[in-house]
Amino acid sequence: MINHAVPPGGSVGWRTEAVLAKGEEIWYLANEHAGRAMFVATTLGILSLLAGIVFLLRSPGKTGFYVVGSVVLAVGFLVLGYTYVALTLLKILGGEGG
Numbered sequence: 001m002i003n004h005a006v007p008p009g010g011s012v013g014w015r016t017e018a019v020l021a022k023g024e025e026i027w028y029l030a031n032e033h034a035g036r037a038m039f040v041a042t043t044l045g046i047l048s049l050l051a052g053i054v055f056l057l058r059s060p061g062k063t064g065f066y067v068v069g070s071v072v073l074a075v076g077f078l079v080l081g082y083t084y085v086a087l088t089l090l091k092i093l094g095g096e097g098g
Helices: 017-021 024-058 060-092
Strands: none
Touching: 017 024, 024 060
């Protein structure tokens, strides 16, 4: 998506009527932003899970704390990423809903 490799109307990407109606330029712009945000959010989520595993191995007495903390951080990063994508998409479309 970041490299504009997904054609409009494909099986992946932001396939809303508003994006498809605005043409290929908006399709690629929306999917580029979505791809970048999801890449960053997923990377941060994976790093937080890995950090939790490292902390867990270093202090086994606090198992629950590190597991729960890592999962909360990972999910939080994904939620923030999706929220960013949704708000950016609305901005690109000029405030229109999907």
